[in-house]
Amino acid sequence: MTPFLLYNQQPTQIVAPTSAEAVADVLRDASAQGLAVIPWGGGTRQGMGGPPLRYDLALDMRGLAAVLAYTPDDLVLRVGAGATLGHIQDLLAAHNQWLPWNPPLPDQATIGGLLASGATGSLRMGYGTPRDWTLAMQVALGDGRLVKSGAPVVKNVAGYDTHKLHIGALGTLGVITEVTFKVAPRPAHCQTLLAAFSSPLTILEAMQQIGQPPFQPISLVLLNHSASKANPILHSFLDDTSPHLIMAVRFAGTAGAVGRQIRTAVAVCVEQGAHTIELSETDDGSIWHAIADDLRPTDQLLIRVGAPLSHVREMLRLVESIPYQRGWPTDRYLIAGAGLAYLRWPVVALPDLLQALTELRAGLAGIGGYAVVEDLPVALANTDSPLDLWGPPPETLALMRSLRKVWDPAEILNPGRYLV
Amino acid sequence: MTREMLITTLRHHLGSRYVLHRREELMLYEYDGSAMDQAMPDVVVVPGSTAEVAAAVATATRLGFPIIARGAGTGLAGSTVAERGGMVISLARLNQILQIDPQAATAVVQPGVVNTDLSRAAAAYGLHFAPDPSSQRSCTIGGNAGSNAGGPHCLKYGVTSNHVLAITLVLSDGQVVRVGSAVSDTPGYDLLAAVVGSEGTLGIITELTVRLTRNAEDVRTFLAIFDDMEVAGACVSAIIADGIIPAALEMIEGEGIAAIESWAHAGYPPDARAVLLIEIDGLREDIADEARRIARVCTASGCRELRTASDAAQRERLWAGRKGALAACARIAPHYHILDGTVPRSRLPEILRRSAEIAAHYDLKVVNIFHAGDGNIHPLLLFDLRVPGTRERAMAAGAEILRSCVEVGGTISGEHGIGIEKRAFMPWIYSVEDQSAFADLRNVFDPAGVMNPGKLLPSPTSHSSLHATEPLLRMTGRGAWI
Numbered sequence A: 001m002t003p004f005l006l007y008n009q010q011p012t013q014i015v016a017p018t019s020a021e022a023v024a025d026v027l028r029d030a031s032a033q034g035l036a037v038i039p040w041g042g043g044t045r046q047g048m049g050g051p052p053l054r055y056d057l058a059l060d061m062r063g064l065a066a067v068l069a070y071t072p073d074d075l076v077l078r079v080g081a082g083a084t085l086g087h088i089q090d091l092l093a094a095h096n097q098w099l100p101w102n103p104p105l106p107d108q109a110t111i112g113g114l115l116a117s118g119a120t121g122s123l124r125m126g127y128g129t130p131r132d133w134t135l136a137m138q139v140a141l142g143d144g145r146l147v148k149s150g151a152p153v154v155k156n157v158a159g160y161d162t163h164k165l166h167i168g169a170l171g172t173l174g175v176i177t178e179v180t181f182k183v184a185p186r187p188a189h190c191q192t193l194l195a196a197f198s199s200p201l202t203i204l205e206a207m208q209q210i211g212q213p214p215f216q217p218i219s220l221v222l223l224n225h226s227a228s229k230a231n232p233i234l235h236s237f238l239d240d241t242s243p244h245l246i247m248a249v250r251f252a253g254t255a256g257a258v259g260r261q262i263r264t265a266v267a268v269c270v271e272q273g274a275h276t277i278e279l280s281e282t283d284d285g286s287i288w289h290a291i292a293d294d295l296r297p298t299d300q301l302l303i304r305v306g307a308p309l310s311h312v313r314e315m316l317r318l319v320e321s322i323p324y325q326r327g328w329p330t331d332r333y334l335i336a337g338a339g340l341a342y343l344r345w346p347v348v349a350l351p352d353l354l355q356a357l358t359e360l361r362a363g364l365a366g367i368g369g370y371a372v373v374e375d376l377p378v379a380l381a382n383t384d385s386p387l388d389l390w391g392p393p394p395e396t397l398a399l400m401r402s403l404r405k406v407w408d409p410a411e412i413l414n415p416g417r418y419l420v
Numbered sequence B: 001m002t003r004e005m006l007i008t009t010l011r012h013h014l015g016s017r018y019v020l021h022r023r024e025e026l027m028l029y030e031y032d033g034s035a036m037d038q039a040m041p042d043v044v045v046v047p048g049s050t051a052e053v054a055a056a057v058a059t060a061t062r063l064g065f066p067i068i069a070r071g072a073g074t075g076l077a078g079s080t081v082a083e084r085g086g087m088v089i090s091l092a093r094l095n096q097i098l099q100i101d102p103q104a105a106t107a108v109v110q111p112g113v114v115n116t117d118l119s120r121a122a123a124a125y126g127l128h129f130a131p132d133p134s135s136q137r138s139c140t141i142g143g144n145a146g147s148n149a150g151g152p153h154c155l156k157y158g159v160t161s162n163h164v165l166a167i168t169l170v171l172s173d174g175q176v177v178r179v180g181s182a183v184s185d186t187p188g189y190d191l192l193a194a195v196v197g198s199e200g201t202l203g204i205i206t207e208l209t210v211r212l213t214r215n216a217e218d219v220r221t222f223l224a225i226f227d228d229m230e231v232a233g234a235c236v237s238a239i240i241a242d243g244i245i246p247a248a249l250e251m252i253e254g255e256g257i258a259a260i261e262s263w264a265h266a267g268y269p270p271d272a273r274a275v276l277l278i279e280i281d282g283l284r285e286d287i288a289d290e291a292r293r294i295a296r297v298c299t300a301s302g303c304r305e306l307r308t309a310s311d312a313a314q315r316e317r318l319w320a321g322r323k324g325a326l327a328a329c330a331r332i333a334p335h336y337h338i339l340d341g342t343v344p345r346s347r348l349p350e351i352l353r354r355s356a357e358i359a360a361h362y363d364l365k366v367v368n369i370f371h372a373g374d375g376n377i378h379p380l381l382l383f384d385l386r387v388p389g390t391r392e393r394a395m396a397a398g399a400e401i402l403r404s405c406v407e408v409g410g411t412i413s414g415e416h417g418i419g420i421e422k423r424a425f426m427p428w429i430y431s432v433e434d435q436s437a438f439a440d441l442r443n444v445f446d447p448a449g450v451m452n453p454g455k456l457l458p459s460p461t462s463h464s465s466l467h468a469t470e471p472l473l474r475m476t477g478r479g480a481w482i
């Protein structure tokens, strides 16, 4: 496979800087020459944003992978944006710490790429998103200015929190070169309960109860039958092969607190007619890695849907009915606590997909929700009538555009791939 | 002439009752909570709706007047002071809690809602608003968002920016926009992150959707007593290093302890050199375990005595000492200046030593009462302004202490903001390029340059020419605490 190939487009140059200053130099020159730049980390999320309008230069960020500072006693870590999340987690684990963030493919994905693409994971229920853990950043802006914001301490209000603007911006304001995180002590114990339900009503009722005190789950995800079947590790625990909806819920803390929550959660699930499986602590890590990796890119279309927590049921009804009416098999995942669902649709005729996506968005608009394409397979790109990946823009689009105009005036960063 | 035009137009939009322009009315708005700077605005408006805020803002912008948002005015960095004159917008009338959604654990509030009022209203659902600045009985949610306020319990639960989901924002041209969303991960730049903590320089917040936090199942509060301040500082690090994130980890040191004790009778031993107030919360089994570990760590660190509050009344009493600290210390000397800086937690002993040395060098008293778990120090410089030259010594000592925070890898503000007070220090931590990116952002939101101009970023004209003529000390009300 050709490296840095993006939707069958090839760059004319590949640059692999090893310092932030060099990244800034590349961007300054590219701006002057009007060369379109695609920043690359591990490439695990390049399916977000679809094909670029132009593609001249591949900027390989993996050369900025050094751990720049780590004081375990301060729970603060400063690292080059090209380090993989997996590498960081290994380092932290040696000190019994972690970054409570579990997006897909951590061993390949880089910190910078994950942040730029707004990657999150199921741990957000217990620990929030990386936005809450990012203390500071150094960024090379599109015009080549190398700037930082934030501070390497856990509390800081000096200056604007501009680093957070780069989270989820898909690299369109600048290229992240360095990140400072607050990290957390690893919980003493983590344990997971799987429960198989036969109806959407009962699983939602159980989810609702387990989301309230005294429960404090750190992760709670729901998978439809097809999604659970697609996950071999998860599937290996499910002895019953009849169609079921699966809940995976994870608790952390002392053995006593975890044990009590598991017991109470079992009672809730059984009350709702579910069949439950308590996993051993040793299976806990692997099952959640596997669940996180469920959302990796495949050759199918991956859609992310969000809705207000008060409308999760309506959201689920919509995401179920639209493919069902069309006879499409779909994998569906719900990240509880966040009101997010991920859907995998098969690659069918584009007009059908267009129509289904439009219908989904119309339904979601009615409940204040949205849908974006999280991963666009190559087979659906490069057509005359492309899918609208981002949906209707927010009402602050004009502000966003002016911001991009001042930080990436030559519009060289990921052109045509973001809504701004 | 233009001032008259401004007042006339504002009266037309808001009604004359809510447009204050007489000297005696304006005098109430000359200061913030620090009283370090003082300046009189041209006019103060007290709008009753987003539409009125928008009309007032559009008017002031058109006529070229600075616009300064004001919540309760308890800020400590001068950011609500109208140093260039202009229009102060008081959000005091926008004080309604519009909705509490217990299921989603969110609330929709107007900016003038007082911080504790929201937690009180949410208590019925077992919820609270986590940011708890020590001024929480008077400061407002809008002001908290404007300054990205912290508080004792932000150690575990995060500062204001972690709890604001969406806002309604009036831009300098009077346009009203929604920024952020209660829905997760909506596409588009995270402009909300930039607005929270922007000290009124990007727009006026007229409504907020905030996250509420579920009350913990169990709470335990400890008082750890030390004969040595640096030992106490090291104990803070040791607790964090042991993998415990307390809900709050506060420290009081020096002469403050005796002063507090004689004021609040909280049971602090007057001869102690430092005390730590440690609170943990969570599920009861976790709390039992953490309580054991805290006892172990404190003993190993050389703590003289560890007391545990056994019931709510004892807990309140321990906190009463912390909460009465400012009022109590005001008895040590008639005037004070509160500093706010952050250092890596492991550098706490060092910075405490440094601040004591610096204060001594300038012949000032210093008491540290602060959010130790975050490394967020608040050296309280105490002095008597009637002694000539004291103000200058206090300012110099303050600058030197903050400079030391930067030198040990920290920053110049953990929670009080930059405002007027610290804008000249920004170059200590941000390069010219860093600042240019901040300025870009500001221009995008406020191309006319009217939103709280001169605050937060250094500018050629910014070195404060203002000198408060009033005493530094202002009554912050009974029960005020830093």
Ligand SMILES: Cc1cc2nc3c(=O)[nH]c(=O)nc-3n(C[C@H](O)[C@H](O)[C@H](O)COP(=O)(O)OP(=O)(O)OC[C@H]3O[C@@H](n4cnc5c(N)ncnc54)[C@H](O)[C@@H]3O)c2cc1C
Binding pocket: B032, B033, B034, B068, B069, B070, B071, B072, B073, B074, B075, B076, B079, B080, B091, B111, B132, B133, B134, B135, B138, B139, B140, B141, B142, B143, B144, B145, B146, B147, B148, B149, B150, B151, B152, B198, B199, B200, B201, B203, B204, B205, B206, B326, B415, B416, B452, B476, B480, B481, B482
């Ligand atoms: C005794 C005492 C103790 C304190 N303790 C703490 C503490 O523990 N932690 C802490 O963080 N702070 C503390 N402070 C500082 C202060 O109380 C906080 O900064 C608080 O958040 C300010 O709220 P306020 O309503 O008084 O806002 P103001 O002081 O009126 O305003 C603060 C800033 O926000 C802006 N602003 C206000 N309303 C809006 C709005 N609607 N839209 C846009 N911008 C707006 C203002 O322009 C200003 O820049 C303390 C102050 C005192 C006097």
